[in-house]
Amino acid sequence: MRIAELSRASGVSTATIKYYIREGLLPSGLLISSNQARYTEDHVHRLRLIRALLEQGGLTVSRIRSIVAALDDADGTFDPGTMTADGPYAGPLSPLTADPRTVVTVRSLAERRGWNAPVDGPEFAAVVELLDILCELGQERFAARLDDYAEAAERVAAVDEEVLRSCDDSRSRAEGLVVGTVLGDSLLSALRRLARTGRSTPPVPAFVTSGSSGTRS
């Protein structure tokens, strides 16, 4: 199909399609003359993936570039390691400022749960930093429930694993890992809010005083 048809099929403007090609997110079309290229269903699919990672996943163009580069890797392998620093957590890691007690807390959590995570890995550093920040902000109560949050996260990870194992080939598994991880975070976040607002008893009744009606934005 021509670029105009690709634009219609994907709902992405031709200017944006050209931008994604320049930025290395989308492969070029097959040139059939000096100023005409042909695109395929693979381009439509890739555009959907890019839009989902950008809009629902909140990833940056440069993160998506490295993800699609990994997906396009010729030998069909995909290193889950490239997904580790993804998701909402995108802050700079500062292991030097980590509270040593928090490091011990997270290390013993990992031991208790039988997680073999490398203590110098980005996931470990992210958990340590987030706990430190929660405490710094006076929200130790959330940090104190680490085990409960870890148990919920472990259940999610187990489901992820089952889903990924059920994929037929390494290609669909690689894309499943990317999409499932990034959109899965968004889905969990949305479900958490749905579960909270949806409880028959309002979760935090003290918030809703007689003066607050009509302030819902």
Added chain:
Amino acid sequence: MRIAELSRASGVSTATIKYYIREGLLPSGLLISSNQARYTEDHVHRLRLIRALLEQGGLTVSRIRSIVAALDDADGTFDPGTMTADGPYAGPLSPLTADPRTVVTVRSLAERRGWNAPVDGPEFAAVVELLDILCELGQERFAARLDDYAEAAERVAAVDEEVLRSCDDSRSRAEGLVVGTVLGDSLLSALRRLARTGRSTPPVPAFVTSGSSGTRS
């Protein structure tokens, strides 16, 4: 303290502090002369909150502006509804294009779990849209495990609720709701990755073939 001391105490540059004041994220200091203002520990705390929401939470300046405005609301009430559309999910909601079958799926999920969520609310629309996008991207397998993800999310919501109930006053509860919701999403996301990478058995062994060693970025 002066702005230079506030900058040292918070690790935020004076130019950025002034920017936050102009943008309405941080209250002005108390003017003691035409070109000098004094700041308090409350400013240090607020700066920490802003940085955490920006860097670890990935929120935009305009989202943070509306959150701190709600926190500063004179009557001390805070509507949890203002937190509903937050988190990694920030894409445009398009209820008109929602697959009616997905709407039915999510509605029956909410019924089964006893969630009283309004079907025209943003959380409901977010779940529907994310499921539709997962299917559009060929990841129906993740969408099919909705019940498992919902159960994990419900456990998290229950812990959230217990933590918030234990707060002493509405002010700390309001800030707990903001921080716990936004950083809690990041924490869950980091724990999910930690649980996944940390399992003794590699989660997706087929990814890691002999050719992939050394490609970890």
